[in-house]
Amino acid sequence: MTTTGTRTTAIALHGVHKVFGESSTRVEALAGIDLDVGAGEFVAIMGPSGSGKSTLLHLIGGLDVATSGTVAVGGEDLASLNDDQLTMLRRRKIGFVFQAYNLVSVLTAIENVALPLIIDGIAESRANERAGRALDLVGLGSRPDHRPGEMSGGEQQRIAIARSLVAEPVLLLADEPTGNLDSVTGDQTMRLLRRLVDEEGQTVIMVTHDARDAAMADRIVRLRDGRIVEEQTLPPVKSGADVLASLEGLDAPEDAP
Amino acid sequence: MSVRHAILGLLAEGPLHGYELRSAYENELVPQSRLNAGQVYATLDRLLRDGLVHHEVVAQNDRPDKKVFALTAQGRDELGRWLGHASKVDLDLRNETFLKLMVARRLPEGDWRGVIALERRGAFERLHQATQARARADRDATPLSITLLLDLAVLKLEGLLEWLDRCEEALGKETP
Numbered sequence: 001m002t003t004t005g006t007r008t009t010a011i012a013l014h015g016v017h018k019v020f021g022e023s024s025t026r027v028e029a030l031a032g033i034d035l036d037v038g039a040g041e042f043v044a045i046m047g048p049s050g051s052g053k054s055t056l057l058h059l060i061g062g063l064d065v066a067t068s069g070t071v072a073v074g075g076e077d078l079a080s081l082n083d084d085q086l087t088m089l090r091r092r093k094i095g096f097v098f099q100a101y102n103l104v105s106v107l108t109a110i111e112n113v114a115l116p117l118i119i120d121g122i123a124e125s126r127a128n129e130r131a132g133r134a135l136d137l138v139g140l141g142s143r144p145d146h147r148p149g150e151m152s153g154g155e156q157q158r159i160a161i162a163r164s165l166v167a168e169p170v171l172l173l174a175d176e177p178t179g180n181l182d183s184v185t186g187d188q189t190m191r192l193l194r195r196l197v198d199e200e201g202q203t204v205i206m207v208t209h210d211a212r213d214a215a216m217a218d219r220i221v222r223l224r225d226g227r228i229v230e231e232q233t234l235p236p237v238k239s240g241a242d243v244l245a246s247l248e249g250l251d252a253p254e255d256a257p
Numbered sequence: 258m259s260v261r262h263a264i265l266g267l268l269a270e271g272p273l274h275g276y277e278l279r280s281a282y283e284n285e286l287v288p289q290s291r292l293n294a295g296q297v298y299a300t301l302d303r304l305l306r307d308g309l310v311h312h313e314v315v316a317q318n319d320r321p322d323k324k325v326f327a328l329t330a331q332g333r334d335e336l337g338r339w340l341g342h343a344s345k346v347d348l349d350l351r352n353e354t355f356l357k358l359m360v361a362r363r364l365p366e367g368d369w370r371g372v373i374a375l376e377r378r379g380a381f382e383r384l385h386q387a388t389q390a391r392a393r394a395d396r397d398a399t400p401l402s403i404t405l406l407l408d409l410a411v412l413k414l415e416g417l418l419e420w421l422d423r424c425e426e427a428l429g430k431e432t433p
């Protein structure tokens with residue numbers, strides 16, 4: 001890990017370009033991205049469709065490689081890793097959550113959550129113990145034996161989040177995590193992510209087109225045509241009553257005589 | 258005429274002293290709002306004049322007599338009429354953001370993108386506060402009046418941000 005100031009850097013991107021296709025089909029999905037995210041930070045990536053959000057997330061997660069520039073996760077330059085090392089990084093350091101929950105329908109909740117550990121060669125009893133804790137973290141500790149088909153969309157997404165956390169990754173990447181959810185379960189999912197950041201110190205990078213979801217983050221990064229066109233760090237949250245007082249429009253209007 | 262009817266509504270639950278009225282308005286009806294004392298008494302004077310309330314003097318043993326206000330039958334009718342009519346919703350369509358965008362779009366040096374960026378930052382700052390205060394309201398025992406106001410704030414800010422996206426798209430097509 002590298003340290004800048006007092007805060008550990010979870011990811012660092014410098015001059016990142018990503019080009020798909022050639023000549024007539026050439027698309028520059030990312031056109032020079034510089035981005036540092038500190039450990040324990042919650043960053044939302046916004047931007048119109050086709051602006052490069054998913055591509056950026058895939059490069060950070062080692063699911064795809066940059067055409068040029070450097071992508072470092074936890075201080076490790078991804079370009080310096082061979083395939084096996086990259087696989088290990090994805091398995092142990094990065095958790096992924098997508099719009100589709102990608103759960104295995106014949107497995108129970110706890111089996112789904114334990115799966116990444118089992119694949120990583122961890123003994124079943126130990127894997128189940130850790131999966132149980134991850135389920136507790138997302139508020140589903142009491143339903144380990146339900147299968148995905150017996151759970152609501154919001155609950156399935158929480159299982160997917162538990163699965164992404166079970167290896168205790170340094171980084172959680174989420175691509176439109178509320179995309180398939182109604183607004184109530186979407187809010188619950190966002191509150192869960194926020195709590196993981198506040199209480200567990202989890203680093204989260206989330207792609208979203210939803211303003212309400214993005215507003216839960218500490219920082220919003222806006223992409224357009226593969227470039228960062230805007231960044232906003234959001235101020236710390238006030239107490240509930242102070243928030244209301246600070247949102248104008250509540251004072252009584254003067255009545256006409 | 259919201260304060261006037263709010264006062265009628267509070268008095269429909271039983272007679273109240275002017276001070277009690279003000280504190281019920283500020284603490285229960287419209288949390289985190291301020292209603293100045295002058296406004297309460299001026300409104301009460303008009304309600305008395307119009308025959309919608311009357312006052313009663315309640316004798317107290319150890320303290321001076323207390324003047325309380327109570328609803329008249331006419332006041333109760335007026336309250337019913339108010340509750341039974343759809344409110345005129347203030348959509349605030351010709352708001353300042355809209356005005357700035359229309360001005361910036363016409364000026365040769367007008368930076369409408371800059372206007373959108375600034376308005377968006379302001380809205381996101383407030384939405385950040387409102388969504389998290391709303392999340393906290395569900396965890397703590399927060400009065401319903403506060404959670405409902407936070408919901409309204411969240412939804413309005415979301416709507417504003419969505420509208421800003423539309424403005425950006427449409428103005429971008431006009432001046433690429």
Ligand SMILES: Nc1ncnc2c1ncn2[C@@H]1O[C@H](COP(=O)(O)OP(=O)(O)O)[C@@H](O)[C@H]1O
Binds near residue numbers: 020021027
């Ligand atoms: N595998 C791919 N092959 C070719 N073009 C791609 C591929 N992935 C993404 N693109 C293109 O890159 C651009 C950015 O895509 P993407 O990162 O998916 O955008 P977003 O997630 O912001 O909607 C788009 O023009 C898209 O068509």
Ligand SMILES: [Mg+2]
Binds near residue numbers: 053054055
């Ligand atoms: Mg995408």
